[in-house]
Amino acid sequence: MVLLIxxxxxxxxxxxxxxxxxxxxxxxxxxxEQETAVIPSEPAGxxxxxxxxxxxxxxxxxxxxxxxxASSADTPGMVFVFDDDQPHEIWMKxxxxxxxxxxxxxxxxxxxxxxxxxxxxxxxxxxxxKPARYLIELDTSFASKDELPFKIGDxxxx
Numbered sequence: 001m002v003l004l005i006x007x008x009x010x011x012x013x014x015x016x017x018x019x020x021x022x023x024x025x026x027x028x029x030x031x032x033e034q035e036t037a038v039i040p041s042e043p044a045g046x047x048x049x050x051x052x053x054x055x056x057x058x059x060x061x062x063x064x065x066x067x068x069x070a071s072s073a074d075t076p077g078m079v080f081v082f083d084d085d086q087p088h089e090i091w092m093k094x095x096x097x098x099x100x101x102x103x104x105x106x107x108x109x110x111x112x113x114x115x116x117x118x119x120x121x122x123x124x125x126x127x128x129x130k131p132a133r134y135l136i137e138l139d140t141s142f143a144s145k146d147e148l149p150f151k152i153g154d155x156x157x158x
Contacts, residue, residue, distance in 0.1 A: 022157065054072075065078060065137060080135040086131050088103075091125045092124075110151065110156065
């Protein structure tokens with residue numbers, strides 16, 4: 001009986017999570033005849049690093065974020081999609097691992113970054129210095145501050 005309850009709870013907790021691929025750290029390359037972009041907005045003649053991120057685009061998924069998880073598992077993090085451009089606040093409620101917070105404007109340019117934000121900072125909130133439409137929560141185990149593939153002013157492709 002316990003096994004059935006456990007399996008039922010597992011099924012309820014594992015809905016298909018929507019994912020999105022982002023491109024970053026793009027570099028100029030020589031075009032080839034068979035060149036195809038990994039992501040639709042990837043610029044022609046450039047090759048980008050890519051990452052598959054979880055997507056949070058509803059009030060419920062944005063409120064939950066990566067909270068309550070032991071790690072970001074098989075993804076470097078989560079992309080929050082907001083309805084408007086403003087300095088959106090983020091907190092670390094129920095987080096179990098540190099994050100880098102990368103805010104993007106509506107053109108997918110990096111406008112602000114908060115590095116190594118620890119779970120212990122809750123209830124403090126973190127807000128972008130400029131209006132943002134998107135936020136990337138990046139698990140710090142994916143990249144240290146010095147290895148972070150984003151810097152202010154960088155273009156990210158969605």
